[in-house]
Structures are given as C-alpha cells and as structure tokens.
Amino acid sequence: MKQFITLIAVFILLMSILIQIPLEMINHDNKIAIMYYVNNAKEKAKQEGYYTEGILKQLKKELSIKMKCDENSILIDDKTTTITKYRQNKYIKGENIYLKILVPFKNIIAADKFYKIDESNRYFVLENVTTSEKLGTKQ
Amino acid sequence: MKAFIVGVAICILLVMFLLFIQCYHELKIQQINLKYCTDECSSTAVLYYYDNYESNHLDGKKIFKEHEGLKGIKATINCYLNVNNDLNFVDNKIFKDKVHYKVYFFNGNGECNVYQDGIRERSFNFVFPYLYKDELLKYYKCISEPNVVVTIDIGKYYSNFFTTEYDIIMSSGYEYVN
Numbered sequence: 001m002k003q004f005i006t007l008i009a010v011f012i013l014l015m016s017i018l019i020q021i022p023l024e025m026i027n028h029d030n031k032i033a034i035m036y037y038v039n040n041a042k043e044k045a046k047q048e049g050y051y052t053e054g055i056l057k058q059l060k061k062e063l064s065i066k067m068k069c070d071e072n073s074i075l076i077d078d079k080t081t082t083i084t085k086y087r088q089n090k091y092i093k094g095e096n097i098y099l100k101i102l103v104p105f106k107n108i109i110a111a112d113k114f115y116k117i118d119e120s121n122r123y124f125v126l127e128n129v130t131t132s133e134k135l136g137t138k139q
Numbered sequence: 140m141k142a143f144i145v146g147v148a149i150c151i152l153l154v155m156f157l158l159f160i161q162c163y164h165e166l167k168i169q170q171i172n173l174k175y176c177t178d179e180c181s182s183t184a185v186l187y188y189y190d191n192y193e194s195n196h197l198d199g200k201k202i203f204k205e206h207e208g209l210k211g212i213k214a215t216i217n218c219y220l221n222v223n224n225d226l227n228f229v230d231n232k233i234f235k236d237k238v239h240y241k242v243y244f245f246n247g248n249g250e251c252n253v254y255q256d257g258i259r260e261r262s263f264n265f266v267f268p269y270l271y272k273d274e275l276l277k278y279y280k281c282i283s284e285p286n287v288v289v290t291i292d293i294g295k296y297y298s299n300f301f302t303t304e305y306d307i308i309m310s311s312g313y314e315y316v317n
Contacts, residue, residue, distance in 0.1 A: 007142060010146030011149070013150055014150060018153060021157055025160075039175050090187060091214070128175070128179070129179070129214065130215075
C-alpha cells in the first residue's frame with residue numbers, strides 16, 4: 001500500500017513533465033508558423049508601400065486560425081507603418097516600413113492549473129522592418 | 140523509499156530532457172529569424188543603384204550605391220536582431236558575441252566590392268557568369284546578374300544546457316534580373 005501511494009505521488013509529478021514535452025513541440029511549430037505569416041505580410045507590405053488594412057486583416061485571420069484565438073486579441077503596435085512609403089534613391093531612416101505585432105500565446109505550461117500559474121496576457125512579440133518597393137508617380 | 144528515489148531520478152532526467160528540447164527549439168527559432176533578417180538585408184541593399192541620369196558612364200549597367208545599401212543593412216540588422224549600433228547584443232543571455240556581417244556587391248560593370256562590418260575590405264574584377272564561394276558557409280552560387288550577397292554571423296549560442304561549437308551563420312543573395 002505504501003508503495004502504491006508513493007507511485008501515485010510520483011506519477012502526478014511525472015505526468016506534468018511528460019505532457020510538457022509534446023506541448024513544447026506544438027509551441028515550436030506555432031512560433032515558426034507565426035514568423036512565416038508575419039514574413040509573408042511583410043513581403044506584401046513591401047509591394048504596397050505600407051501595411052494596408054487588407055494585409056493586416058488577412059494576417060490577423062491567418063494567425064487567429066493557427067493560434068485558435070480571437071482576431072481582436074492580436075495586437076498591432078501604434079508604430080506600425082500605415083502611411084504609404086515610396087521607394088527612395090538613397091537610404092532614409094524614416095522611409096522604412098515597420099511592423100510590431102503581439103500574438104497571444106497561451107498554453108506555455110501544460111499543467112498550469114495544477115501549479116496555479118496564470119497564463120493570461122502572454123504574447124509572442126515580433127517586429128520587423130522593410131524597405132518600400134512602391135514607385136511614386138512624378139507630378 | 141527505493142521506489143521514491145527511482146521516481147525522483149526519472150523526474151530529474153525528464154526535466155533535463157525537457158530543458159534540452161526548449162534550448163534546441165529556441166536555437167531553431169533564432170536561426171529562422173536570422174534567415175529572414177539576411178533575406179531582408181540583401182533585398183534592401185539591392186534597391187539602391189545609380190540611375191542613368193545620375194551618371195553618364197553606366198552604359199545600361201547596374202551599379203549599386205554601396206554606402207546606401209550598407210546603411211540599410213545595418214538598420215535591418217539592428218531591428219531584427221535587437222543589437223546596438225556597435226552590433227553587440229543588449230541584455231541577451233543566449234547570444235554574447237559581436238555580430239559580424241560580410242557583404243558582396245557584384246556590380247554590372249564586372250567589379251565586386253567586399254565589405255566586412257561596413258568597412259571596405261577588398262575588391263576584385265570578375266566576368267559573368269562567376270562562381271561565388273561563400274567564405275563562411277562554403278557554399279557555391281553562380282552569379283549571372285548583378286547581385287548582393289549578405290552573410291551574417293551572430294556568434295555562438297549560449298544556453299544553460301549547451302553551447303554550440305559552431306557560430307550561427309546565415310547567408311542570402313538577391314539578384315537583379317534585367
């Protein structure tokens with residue numbers, strides 16, 4: 001009986017670690033997917049000259065499907081370029097297209113409720129910068 | 140008591156295994172981020188070239204504005220890798236080494252200029268098509284059009300569990316097709 005009780009005690013501890021291993025793999029896969037979608041959006045913004053509503057909407061939609069979260073919970077930083085930038089003949093710092101996105105990332109720890117860890121308000125933050133390829137028209 | 144000791148030993152082994160997986164996954168994420176960074180660097184540098192009205196001696200050949208391209212590359216590295224102006228990581232426990240980058244500008248006039256960390260290292264003449272061999276990654280690439288090749292070395296990866304014996308390096312080339 002003593003051995004059985006010890007086994008149960010250890011088994012609970014073991015399970016919380018065991019289920020963490022596949023969760024790590026899933027989280028890794030999700031992170032790569034987020035980076036891929038954000039990079040795709042960046043390439044589109046490069047052509048358009050800025051992050052249009054359509055690009056951001058599409059990005060949010062793709063991320064919400066992948067991360068199984070609400071589109072409104074994905075946050076776009078205010079510094080994100082939403083004004084058209086044109087291709088320049090020389091490098092100008094202010095003419096970059098910038099994006100900072102915060103994607104909610106829950107389920108970091110598998111047995112969070114067992115250990116009473118609060119996992120709300122955790123984000124995977126990505127920022128990138130690119131140069132516009134959009135050509136301006138001469139007046 | 141014996142069962143308990145064995146159980147705790149298994150727990151410790153599993154925790155070590157878990158830590159290794161976490162460190163390894165973080166390394167992969169950083170490698171992918173570096174790949175996107177090098178792609179962006181080369182595509183930024185290739186955008187700046189002399190127009191015909193700026194110079195009368197181009198004869199339709201593509202000559203890059205190398206100093207402008209280098210500015211763009213540095214700004215991109217600063218943003219993607221979160222480094223300061225001296226290309227050192229700030230408050231980063233997994234990367235401690237200085238970032239180094241090498242840029243090859245294969246101009247249309249058959250002149251290639253090589254820059255190491257933004258400083259001109261050497262230049263040589265070549266003829267299209269040219270077989271380029273990367274100094275750090277040892278891969279070959281055929282240069283048939285004006286091209287910019289960027290190779291970034293962010294040093295070793297330091298984690299609590301292991302340190303890579305090799306530097307994390309990525310390379311990317313962007314070709315201007317006429």
